[in-house]
Amino acid sequence: MKSTDQTKHHSEDAVLNETGLRKGLTSYGDQGFSLFLRKAFIKGAGYTDTALDRPVIGIANTGSSYNPCHGNAPQLIEAVKRGVLLAGGLPMDFPTISIHESFAAPTSMYLRNLMSMDTEEMIRAQPMDAVVLIGGCDKTVPAQLMGAASAGIPAIQLITGSMLTGSHRGERVGACTDCRRYWGKFRAGEIDAQETANVNNQLVASVGTCSVMGTASTMACIAEALGMTVPGGASPPAVTSDRIRIAEATGARAVQMARDRLTIDKILTPAAFENAMRVLLSIGGSTNGIVHLAAIAGRVGLEIDMQALDRMGRGTPVLLDLKPSGQHYMEDFHKAGGMAALFRELKPLLRLDALTVTGRTLGQEIESAGPGFAQDVIRPIDNPIYPQGGIAVLSGNLAPGCAIIKQSAADPKLMEHEGRAVVFENAEDLVNRIDLDDLDVTPEDVLVLKNIGPKGAPGMPEAGYIPIPLKLARAGVKDMVRISDGRMSGTAFGTIVLHVTPESAVGGPLAQVRNGDRIRLSVRNREISLLVSDEELVQRARANVLIEPTAERGYRKLFLQTVTQADKGVDFDFLRAPQITGKTPRS
Template identity: 45%
Template sequence: MSIPAENPVPTPPEVRPGRPPLRSDAWYAGDDRNAYLHRAWMRRGVPSDAFEGRPQIAIANTASDFTPCNAHLNEVSRSVQQGVYEAGGIPLDLPVVSLGETLVRPTAMLWRNMAAMAMEEMFRANPVDGLVLLGGCDKTIPALLMAAASVDLPAVVLSGGPMLNGTFRGQTLGCGTDVWRLGEEVRAGTLTAERFVRSESSMIRSRGHCNTMGTASSMSVVAEALGMTIPGTAGVPAPDSRLLENAHMTGRLAVDLVREGRSISQVVTKESFHNAIVALAAVGGSTNAIVHMLAIAGRLGIDLDLDDVDRIGAGVPLLVNLQPAGEFLMEDLHRAGGVLAALSQVADLLDPAAITVTGRTLVEAVTDDNPVWDTSVITPRSEPLQADAGIAVLRGNLAPAGAIVKPAAASQHLLTHRGPALVFDSVEDLKARIDDPDLPVTPDSVLVLRGCGPRGYPGMPEVANLPLPKKILDLGVRDMVRICDGRMSGTACGTVVLHVSPEAAAGGTLALVRDGDTIVLDVPNRILQLDVDDEELSSRTPPASLVEHFAAPTRGWERLYVEHVQGADTGADLDFLVGSTGPAVARESH
């Protein structure tokens, strides 16, 4: 019997005849000094065949203690790694820039493009053959998808999932949505500050992202509708052991994607965005998903615009009864059958050509056996919560490049409205005056907040759902028409017109509105109009009180952002990041 050598001399890997080349071969194949360096520094306990034709799968991991919604993703990554190994690949955990929605100042949206740019460069600079995109909190999945689109490698998304339902005083408590509701009750004097603070631990009950149909949940749904997840993974609660099962299967799939050569541009097409828009309407998803979808499409060179959003979403019924547009939470949606069960009700509205990362079409996945188990959570197509729930795109002299409103979260009686403007020139101005007892406001007033767009703030913060003036709350009123060039949290609700483009800081008409001007909102006819004639508008200039609050950074990322950010109507990406560079390997440095 022969005894193997204790330390066999490894044979330098080569690209064997008949084996499809891997991108990582540019680092590891051959017997020259550079290949030696790359292998030697990465060996550290891995088997000697780790570099011999085994796909190198980077797990782009947004776990961070400063992103509490993603703090559990290291555990999820370990299950992904097991699946990668099982399928014959080599898993490599790659921590990437993470953005905690509730913590990052001035707004996480300011850093989405930076995170995407940093991720893109790391994906391209390293010996990566395929990607598992591991995210959850609002900006992490958009940034991951934007970066992956730019390098166009085989990739698959895995969302970390929503937290479990919270309860407070015997009632279900949804994170985000109920923050706004309870906060207004404190201001109205119907809830004590002590009880409000006591609800904190009840609201955030477990690991995971927001359990309402906010931006995090919406982007998980969008990723699945785009075909970028294993069908059925969106919305699995973070503490559910089935998330780890899905993670294992996602690791396996990532290896298969590399071997089959199926990159993100082969999966995500114009038809995929059609399906994502339908899905977003059917579940009552966040308006933030629109700006993220536009940015992702821009990275892929896909011609997607606001008119597509309005046209495709028109007539799509709201079927999912979740906060903020409804009653239940993400754990209930999963219990009732999940995203696929909801989409099964509108399968005829989906584009049958769009595929998923599995190679099958989304329609095939949706029309498999996906029954609805609770019709109070997922309503029948014949009895929708709303017949037309698509995001409405408004135009007029106040928003020539477009503005959006979410009818599913609005008060129906305010979707057609005419009233006098009450203007705030900055967030600071709003905070200083909103509860002034002498504020000249009535329930018919239209609250206008400006200077909050991508360039003006900078970063387009979630401030569009302005708090109602205390004197209005004291009247028992809980909604008014509000208009802003910023965004609002996907967990928020109300009759809020947002993403007004061009923004005030980019020369938009919003900068010229004065107190008392009549504003006309007509959502059914898609109109947002300032009832001031062109001659009068041409004579106006933006007030100094507005201009002095526009962002004017002198250095760093903020300066780069302000100088190059585009409008919300195209995704608020940086102009030099639009389009895909592809996976080409950079020149050798050694």
């Protein structure tokens, strides 16, 4: 007879060897009947036994009328299915939550973890040998990678692609850096309501994600840097034939990954995250990329070392000339060679041994891409558009955990600055007072917004892009130092300190800042300091009784009870995997 341990291992091996429709059988107490019933129902859709014997490839469908960034999802799904069928697999698309930045209240970040749980559980619940993740808008790609990382099966990312640019009065425009620029002009009285309405028709010229290096484009580039897309998967615009061909190739690749059992944990390694960090820094990527990478890493037992990231940034220049750090748009990046061209320039700084979904290493993929060609979008490493990485990590008594600033999109004159704090207690206070004529504020002041962190808002909204007070905007002020425990869109620009950790809602020092306090920002020294004594801060904390946000029921209650701080990815603590020794990137 077999021992209990032998029986257990035999049972585990049997589960691991299950494929196709035999995976994850519904529990009726009789596995034979479970499979019989499953096949009976699926045959109601017209499938034959021959079709049902193939590797099953799930396709996560995030199409939604509320999500124009995913407006090409039907075409992508058909192309993925074609690729799966040509490679001998059986494609099965299924719906998951779809979230769009502009259509999700209070913020799409609040729902990212819910989408990740939906993605994970649907992958686990339904029989599939591999899964294609179709995502684009800001939080969908990280949510899918988080969920897939937890589910553990072979997975491959398909990006929906960026929108095309439009034209307003002869000027090329695209969402959403130009959205903010034109709205700033309107607030300053430089353009009227009619011109604002006219440009509104041109800023988004097609379906697809933002055409600049916002969070969506950043996550597209990061996904390819992680090795999670087919080569060239990051840059083709949504409505191009290149994007459709990438979708077909993705479907075919998913079938081979299923056959090879190339599971996601073999891709999402420390080397992959180091490459993703290099790319994030070199593209002038969204500050949100740090939060999302921390969350994805947490799902595979890794932790992002923020100080090591900053050291990496000092030696990784910004090479991509894209808004908001530069001048071009995503379609220009694609025409210039996309990620292959960027990888060539970054090659000395990359971990070339990192495995990708192709089954080959990043180094092998760079070699197979061949030589580049003359273009002016991706700079050579010895002629960058910014000498350091786009993001700097700050610390000091105002941010004992850390804070960040997108230095490549900031005003150089303000990156060494000391000023008087003008404080807003929360988002409502900001809305009520920012445009008052009697607001006591000057261009040299520092705007401080509290309680928009992970718990304070909740969901850490993109309210960190604090508008310039109306009376200063009308006087021609374009930038000021701004500080918050929230986020800002990757499409935004300005001298803005974000992700102050710990956040004010959990008792971080930001909660103790008062009007008139002096604050010092030194990007050179990586410092953000409140010029108030430690003794005074302790006294203020004692007098200011902390009442953390709570909720009575539902997802909000779960969120507030379990969400982590920004440096841990704003994920739920119970979804993080046990930590593997060490951190990434390497010091």
